[in-house]
Amino acid sequence: MSGRRVPLPNFHGARAVVLHRRSPQVEPLTRQLARIGLEVTTVWPDLGADQVAAADVVFFDGDMCCDGQFPWPAGDPPVPLIALAASEAPGRLEWMLAQGICAHLPKPVGTGGVFSALVLASHAFAQRRALADEAADLRDRLRRRPQVARALMRLMAEEGLDQDAAYRALRAAAMQQRRSIEDYCAALLVGDGGAWEPAHGSQAEGGR
């Protein structure tokens, strides 16, 4: 990831929910979040789905929180999740990881480290989302590979092309229609890809 620029972090107006009972161990967190520009809501032990929907980041008590306390599918938080924990016991660490945390602040939480945790968590969350989207896209394309193969075979048979030439033709036609090759092949197979119209130009050398 070297060289990739991280946008200048600005959390002004962002909304944080802190899921923790009132404790001197986390009091500086609330003040520091306010200084950084966030609006803070503190709740314990019940975290409502509406509160999460209105939040940009959720902090939670890594020592006390347990299964069933988060109003989202286990391990898939809709916002960056930051653990506040005094315990380093492996079972707790395992549980926090399973929740999909993006950052961690040791208790007692001071003023230092809060901004870094927000930046790291936002970055990690965006990166995770991007990777998840990419993985979903790749899985989808993998799932539709048989359609591409069928389209390829049809084209080879109908046009008398070899495998490489047929593939180049399909790719060029998809590009020309600004569709993915999977979308193009799916449409072609249901007769919705327009008539077979090979693209022009050098990469479409297999065309009619």
Place this chain on the structure above:
Amino acid sequence: MTGDTRTYPVGLLYSTTGTYAAIARDALDGALMAVDEINADPAFPFTLAPVAADPGGVTETYHRDCAAMLRDSGCRHVIGTITSLSRKEVLPIIEKHDALLWYMCPYEGFECSESIIYLGASPNQHIVPLFAHVLPRYGLRGYLTGSNYIWGWETNRIARELIMASGGEVVAERYLPMGSEDVDRLIAEIRDKRPDFVLNNLIGPSSYAFFRAYAALAAADPAFRPDRRPIVSCNLTECELGLVGPAGLGHLSTAIWFDDGASPAAQAFGPRARARFGPDRRCSANLVNAHAAVRLLAHAIRDGGDAAPAAVRDWVCSHSVDTALGPLAVDARTQHTPQVPHLGRIADGGRFEVLARAAAPVEPDPYLTTLNAARLTQPGGLPPALRPFGEAARPPLRVVTP
């Protein structure tokens, strides 16, 4: 330092009311007994002034009470806290004041603060030796239960690791909210699944209710008698046997001390304790270890010549002090303490029959760095220190389901 006639305030932070009051009252008794002994002993010319507070078992009040000891009463040393939650709650203010916390309960490990002297057992001194004894003898199918906080979660996690590494099965892992006596579903599940043993990490009234309900189950079905399917605990001591009642008879627990007067140090301690608390009092590891904490502190102040927390810490990490537990020397690397694991079976009269005791103190290993869980049930598989109760009488039971 024979001329040191100063008075040193010492904080005693124990919740003598609330869920785990029985343990805290024993700890406070032990600490106050040691304070009185030190103050009456001309060999200790200074005076220890106990400053006690009762946070009532409410996590949020620990910080306030500890802060008052440090700020208002001038304490530099605080002996106290029972649960890990309360220990972690006061640790920040202890550190902020450069004070020293003396913690003497068994706990789940994975912590090393330079501001704490850990006198209680960590997992390699409680659950590991207990399981090295229990798994080969009763079987590898365990039912894990506990109160819903870190002691139960973490001790059960280690238990699960030990069971799985031994090729066994965790038939269920169930938690009750702290203070809950709603044990019926646990008992029904145990009756249904028939585990080889039950690991009990419940605390206070939950634990007492569980023992009573399990005894009722055993009365109806002898397969659940303690000699067949015992309840095993890592934190059950004499001070709670009265609350458990006859339902506890025959079940197992491990601790760094049981009051059977077997060692010379215990024989010296017993009459003093009974003179103070009455002839029927059985002293728990909590009482004796809190007593030991005060003695370590007093010796450090006198023999080290400095009551400052850093100086006291250095002194107790490099010297041995005679206590009811025998000579105690805190390990300088971890600030935890070598202790002698005991295995006890609940007998009548509010006491434990000691089935086994380690031949020597087991070095503390709070991060379980030396444990190879897979070797727990193999004959000769564990170093003797982790199998202080000896080898299994018979090879591990394998449960074969047709």
